[in-house]
Amino acid sequence: MHPFTQRRSESVAALGETGLIAAIRRWLGAASPRAPYGMGDDCAVLPAVRGAQLLTVDSVIFGVHFDAAVSARAAGAKLFKRNLSDLAAMGGRPRAAVVALALDPRVKIRWLEEFYRGLAAMSRRYRTPIVGGDVARLDGSVLASLTLVGEAPARAVTRAGARAGDWIFVTGRLGGSLANGHHWRFTPRLAEGAWLAGRPEVRAMMDVSDGLAKDLPALTPTGAEAALVAGSLPRRRGCDLRAALGDGEDYELLFAVAGGADLARFTRAWRRAFPRTRLSCIGRFVRAGRRPAGTLKLEDHRGFEHLHHPR
Amino acid sequence: MHPFTQRRSESVAALGETGLIAAIRRWLGAASPRAPYGMGDDCAVLPAVRGAQLLTVDSVIFGVHFDAAVSARAAGAKLFKRNLSDLAAMGGRPRAAVVALALDPRVKIRWLEEFYRGLAAMSRRYRTPIVGGDVARLDGSVLASLTLVGEAPARAVTRAGARAGDWIFVTGRLGGSLANGHHWRFTPRLAEGAWLAGRPEVRAMMDVSDGLAKDLPALTPTGAEAALVAGSLPRRRGCDLRAALGDGEDYELLFAVAGGADLARFTRAWRRAFPRTRLSCIGRFVRAGRRPAGTLKLEDHRGFEHLHHPR
Numbered sequence: 001m002h003p004f005t006q007r008r009s010e011s012v013a014a015l016g017e018t019g020l021i022a023a024i025r026r027w028l029g030a031a032s033p034r035a036p037y038g039m040g041d042d043c044a045v046l047p048a049v050r051g052a053q054l055l056t057v058d059s060v061i062f063g064v065h066f067d068a069a070v071s072a073r074a075a076g077a078k079l080f081k082r083n084l085s086d087l088a089a090m091g092g093r094p095r096a097a098v099v100a101l102a103l104d105p106r107v108k109i110r111w112l113e114e115f116y117r118g119l120a121a122m123s124r125r126y127r128t129p130i131v132g133g134d135v136a137r138l139d140g141s142v143l144a145s146l147t148l149v150g151e152a153p154a155r156a157v158t159r160a161g162a163r164a165g166d167w168i169f170v171t172g173r174l175g176g177s178l179a180n181g182h183h184w185r186f187t188p189r190l191a192e193g194a195w196l197a198g199r200p201e202v203r204a205m206m207d208v209s210d211g212l213a214k215d216l217p218a219l220t221p222t223g224a225e226a227a228l229v230a231g232s233l234p235r236r237r238g239c240d241l242r243a244a245l246g247d248g249e250d251y252e253l254l255f256a257v258a259g260g261a262d263l264a265r266f267t268r269a270w271r272r273a274f275p276r277t278r279l280s281c282i283g284r285f286v287r288a289g290r291r292p293a294g295t296l297k298l299e300d301h302r303g304f305e306h307l308h309h310p311r
Numbered sequence: 312m313h314p315f316t317q318r319r320s321e322s323v324a325a326l327g328e329t330g331l332i333a334a335i336r337r338w339l340g341a342a343s344p345r346a347p348y349g350m351g352d353d354c355a356v357l358p359a360v361r362g363a364q365l366l367t368v369d370s371v372i373f374g375v376h377f378d379a380a381v382s383a384r385a386a387g388a389k390l391f392k393r394n395l396s397d398l399a400a401m402g403g404r405p406r407a408a409v410v411a412l413a414l415d416p417r418v419k420i421r422w423l424e425e426f427y428r429g430l431a432a433m434s435r436r437y438r439t440p441i442v443g444g445d446v447a448r449l450d451g452s453v454l455a456s457l458t459l460v461g462e463a464p465a466r467a468v469t470r471a472g473a474r475a476g477d478w479i480f481v482t483g484r485l486g487g488s489l490a491n492g493h494h495w496r497f498t499p500r501l502a503e504g505a506w507l508a509g510r511p512e513v514r515a516m517m518d519v520s521d522g523l524a525k526d527l528p529a530l531t532p533t534g535a536e537a538a539l540v541a542g543s544l545p546r547r548r549g550c551d552l553r554a555a556l557g558d559g560e561d562y563e564l565l566f567a568v569a570g571g572a573d574l575a576r577f578t579r580a581w582r583r584a585f586p587r588t589r590l591s592c593i594g595r596f597v598r599a600g601r602r603p604a605g606t607l608k609l610e611d612h613r614g615f616e617h618l619h620h621p622r
Contacts, residue, residue, distance in 0.1 A: 036469040040529075042400035042517055043365040043459075045467045053364070054354040057409040057458060059447045089353035098368040100411070100456035136370045140451055145411035147368060147458035148354075156356045158347045206353055218351075 002068040003111045003142050004104065012112060013105035020135060023109070024101075027116035031123035032130050044131035046096055046149065053095075054150035056086040061143045066184065072111045074184040076118025076144075082209070083148040084126060084188035085251040089207035091157045091197020092150040093190065094128040100145045102138035115144070126190070154197045157255075161204035164224040165259030168283045170252055174212060175239030177249035182236065186251045193253055195273050201261035211248035213298055219256060221285060227295035228283035245298075256285065313379040314422045314453050315415065323423060324416035331446060334420070335412075338427035342434035343441050355442035357407055357460065364406075365461035367397040372454045377495065383422045385495040387429025387455075393520070394459040395437060395499035396562040400518035402468045402508020403461040404501065405439040411456045413449035426455070437501070465508045468566075472515035475535040476570030479594045481563055485523060486550030488560035493547065497562045504564055506584050512572035522559035524609055530567060532596060538606035539594035556609075567596065 005011050012020050025032055025039060032038045036045040058079070060066055066075040080097070087094055099119065103112070123130050128148070171192055177183040189207070196202045208215050212233075216226050235244040257266060263281065270279050283295065291297070316322050323331050336343055336350060343349045347356040369390070371377055377386040391408070398405055410430065414423070434441050439459070482503055488494040500518075507513045519526050523544075527537050546555040568577060574592065581590050594606065602608070 035471065036467060041469050041471075042397040043367040043403060043461065043467070045401075045463070045469075046364040046366060048362050048364070051359050053357040053359070053460070055357060055407065055409055055443055055458075055460060056354040057411045057443060057445050057456075059411050059413060059445055059456075061413060061447055061449050063450065064448050086353040090356075092354060096366065098366055098458055100368045100370050100458075102370060102372055102413075102454055102456075132366055132368060134368050134370055134456070136372055136454075137375050138372050138452060138454060139374065141449060143413055143447075143449060143454065145368075145370075145413075145445070145456045147366075147409055147411075147456075149364070149366060149460065150354065152356070156347060156354070158352050158356075160346065160352075 001072055001111050001114070003062055003072065003108060004106045005108045006106070010108050011106050012103065012109055015109065017135065024116055027113050028120045028130055031120035038129060038131045039133060044096065044098065049151055052152050052156055054087060054090055054092040054152055054156060056083055057145055057147040058082045058086065059143060059145040062141055070184055072114035073118035076115040077122050078184040079144055079146050080119055080122035081186060081188045083146050084190060085207045087148055087150045088188050088190045088193035089205050089253060090152060091154060091193045091205065092152045093194060094126055094148055094150045096129055096131045096149050097123065098132040098147050099130060100134045102136045103142040104138060104140055107142050157197045157202060157205040159204055159206045159218050162219055162221045162256035162285055163203065163259070164221060164285050164287045166203055166256040166285050167259065167263065167281050168226060168285065169257055169279060169281050170208065170234065170254050172252040172278055173234040173236040174208065174250050174252065175244035175247045176236045177247055180236065183249040188251060189253045192274055192277060196253065196255060201258045201266060203256045203258055205253060205255035208250040208252045208254050209248060211246045212254070213245040215254060216298060219254060223288050224285045225288050225291055226283055226298055227286045227291045228298065230296050232280055232282050234278055234280045312383055312422050312425070314373055314383070314419060315417045316419045317417070321419050322417050323414065323420055326420065328446065335427055338424050339431045339441055342431035349440060349442045350444060355407065355409065360462055363463050363467055365398060365401055365403040365463055365467060367394055368456055368458040369393045369397065370454060370456040373452055381495055383425035384429035387426040388433050389495040390455055390457050391430055391433035392497060392499045394457050395501060396518045398459055398461045399499050399501045399504035400516050400564060401463060402465060402504045402516065403463045404505060405437055405459055405461045407440055407442045407460045408434065409443040409458050410441060411445045413447045414453040415449060415451055418453050468508045468513060468516040470515055470517045470529050473530055473532045473567035473596055474514065475532060475596050475598045477514055477567040477596050478570065478574065478592050479537060479596065480568055480590060480592050481519065481545065481565050483563040483589055484545040484547040485519065485561050485563065486555035486558045487547045488558055491547065494560040499562060500564045503585055503588060507564065507566060512569045512577060514567045514569055516564060516566035519561040519563045519565050520559060522557045523565070524556040526565060527609060530565060534599055535596045536599050536602055537594055537609055538597045538602045539609065541607050543591055543593050545589055545591045
């Protein structure tokens with residue numbers, strides 16, 4: 001469905017601001033608890049918890065992260081899942097979300113309803129209430145940012161911590177996400193991330209969102225480089241090496257396992273826990289300049305560039 | 312300064328995404344701690360605290376919440392302060408913020424630098440680190456959403472809790488905010504909000520952002536109505552009653568004090584704590600239909616409507 005309409009009666013302008021906020025609360029239903037634990041006050045109140053809190057924010061914009069070929073419901077779900085994937089990459093679990101919406105008054109009510117129903121479905125599936133939000137006017141587009149608060153029951157696994165000699169692993173398969181719909185169909189690796197956070201041999205973790213070639217440097221320790229084995233890169237159907245390294249929006253977990261770990265034991269434990277989630281050892285971090293012959297040089301491949309100046 | 316440029320060399324497109332993120336971290340400086348307590352990982356990690364957490368989100372959009380007449384630095388500061396005002400209205404104190412930016416690649420680097428320097432200045436003044444963010448492409452505009460995490464050391468004062476018979480108070484003066492620059496010059500009432508949360512006679516509180524006429528119903532208990540005394544409404548210079556009730560963007564605290572409270576003692580204590588912040592008792596909540604003659608009927612005045620369908 002295209003988000004915009006020329007008919008005032010079908011547009012959010014017909015609801016007015018107060019009507020729109022009431023509609024959003026109706027669409028969210030049980031996904032949005034009552035104030036002060038949900039919408040309807042100046043802030044939402046989250047009950048106390050022990051331990052560190054996690055915080056992340058991500059956006060979707062019409063024409064950038066989705067288009068009229070993606071259903072509004074899938075676009076809403078994608079926004080929620082992008083953030084869940086960031087949380088998964090820390091080994092965290094979600095607690096609550098807030099959504100900032102900015103939209104043209106000509107956005108279709110039906111389109112927006114489906115978008116929020118997509119958010120609500122993910123809120124229920126991942127038991128993460130949507131506790132607040134903001135609605136503002138933006139001419140010519142529709143955009144939503146979701147901020148997710150989470151917690152790390154075991155430990156928060158950061159991107160820092162890998163060392164030269166560590167093995168590099170990735171879940172699932174890479175490449176072709178925009179072409180084959182994976183970019184909105186994916187399941188965030190929350191269970192896998194939480195499991196990995198409980199394994200002491202996992203030293204560092206992140207999610208692959210801009211493409212392996214662009215993301216892996218963030219996991220690479222200072223004074224080291226990644227030596228990837230091209231043949232062990234798990235590619236999605238129809239994808240060549242370039243696509244697997246550069247397409248982005250994979251939402252898979254990329255992590256480092258201590259060089260001295262018992263890999264056979266680790267992968268056996270993984271298969272018992274996640275028999276249906278592919279796990280691939282794709283290479284190793286080596287001292288800079290010591291990359292073995294035949295391994296991939298990452299600098300030859302680029303990830304997705306978000307900002308181009310129009311001519 | 313106008314945010315956009317036709318010269319590629321002056322635009323954020325010249326930085327590219329990686330360069331832009333590096334620049335943002337430089338502009339934020341000490342306002343942005345290192346990962347994992349700040350930017351640079353999948354999520355930010357906030358150390359554990361006792362007690363309830365508060366969560367709120369708000370946005371500013373070019374052409375809606377500010378224009379080229381407002382400096383980029385003031386626009387950034389405004390975004391931070393809008394959120395702080397929401398937190399103040401709960402009696403909370405800020406802990407951390409994340410910022411989602413969406414912008415046209417033609418946005419001037421210098422404009423964006425000033426915007427982030429405005430955010431950074433507020434981050435330092437209110438000791439609230441900016442711990443994460445997101446950058447995305449949005450054609451034709453520039454928008455930023457800020458999510459604020461806070462805590463409530465005493466109690467979180469919600470909008471619910473007022474009763475018929477309670478007195479209605481407001482801080483500062485109302486009206487004319489967009490015309491006289493108060494909408495970006497204001498100081499969020501954090502100290503006042505925290506003080507009020509410590510007073511047991513304060514039953515409910517909110518901030519005035521859409522105009523008193525539009526906001527007060529949210530504080531009004533079921534089965535009651537507000538009886539306002541027109542002469543006691545604190546108006547900003549040059550504002551008539553209509554402006555004071557409807558202009559919005561006042562960012563003052565509106566709260567209910569128990570009907571049986573000792574008002575003289577309460578206002579004396581206020582003046583000792585905040586000798587320079589005006590406090591006005593503007594009326595009382597009464598049972599519905601029992602509004603005394605000569606008091607204001609709120610329904611005759613409207614607040615700011617955000618969504619109009621263009622013709």
